[in-house]
Amino acid sequence: MEQGSEWVKRDAAVVWHGFTQMAAYADNAPIVIDHAEGHELVDVDGHRYIDAISSLWVNTLGHRVPELDEALREQLDRVAHTTLLGNGNRVVVELAEALARVVPVDGPHFLFASDGAAAVEQALKIAFQYWANRGVEGRSSYLAFGGAYHGDTIGSLSVGAGGFGTDVFDPLRFPVVRAPGFGESGCFETTAAMVSEHASELAAVVVEPLVQGAAGMQLAPLDAFATLADACRDHDVLLICDEVATGFGRTGTLFASEQCGLRPDLLCLGKGLTAGYLPQSVTVASQRVFDAFLGPDLGERTLYHGHSYGGNALACAVALRHLELLEERDVLANVRTRAAQLGELLDARVAPLPAVGEVRRRGLMVGVELAPAVDGLRWGRRVCAAAVARGVLLRPLGDVVIVMPPLTITADEVTRIVDVLAAAITEVTSAEVST
């Protein structure tokens, strides 16, 4: 017997996996990872898998990058963590300075946290208190988009559009002004009108620039965002860009906001910030926002918020070296070349399959929407299982198969991913399509 099944048993006995029905976990042939090499994960039995979801969208340069490992070891010889509440840490300062040179925010200031949801939560609270500090009343609501996903804490869940089985929490979600989803026609014109109508109650608009990832890669046209930015500026509503998924090169520029021409008041970063090494996120505030919090020591203008591990030194050391490597290795050029190749291959080999409804992609963010004729076929899950059996790790969002390889993926690996995906779709769906 392979060791894997033994590990799955031990795993299922004690580990509670997120977004996973534990009664079915062990039966869904999960793999238990032992180690990784570059873009490949190796399970406890020595089977290898291309990490084609970048470990749930966080990994950028592959695993066990020598330079990042080294940066982490060096930081260990200084200190692993010290609190940022009221005191500083050298590597945090260095990272913030490096980020300040590249983020699309004017006069940026960095409030670190650990998860993307926490970065969003911080942005929501900062936007709310910004108006309170300025003595403006009634600015206590948010406008968020249909299909939005901003994380799983109560605040981030509230601005999110729901779904993913989270309906049970609806009574806990605070109400927001809900704009259409990116996929709906006239989305941004409608949104601009809503901003105008609700301006006096809005603290901020929250948006995922360019791609709504968790909605199954819903895309918006580049020029649509100018309409949104204009509406926010004209009506003095803060703009929060959630680039937890799109940040750090995913869409071919360091930040998707750059392509959209957005310079948000608040920017949320996470996932790729540490190259997929360590949990770290950050809320970036513009000078204007930051200044509204200045006042007397211990006074009410202070932001009374901060996480224990915010600005973790190990995570910052990796994030700092990661920023340098993105540049040194010209990773964005690879993203653009590989994205073009991936697009061509998907158009030729996957989009024409009868089971495929639509392929949506921007940079190295891809959603292949399967179109089952009836509910309950679990095509998404079964196609991904068939891909895993062929050595490519994929995970679906419903019936959308997500392909999100590391940014340093090679031409051969892209070809292999598409070969396997096409074979997996054909294997799972051909019998059911023809009936």
Ligand SMILES: *Cc1c(COP(=O)(O)O)cnc(C)c1O
């Ligand atoms: C993943 C994600 C989040 C939440 O990040 P976590 O680290 O999982 O809390 C927020 N916003 C977007 C756009 C995301 O893709």
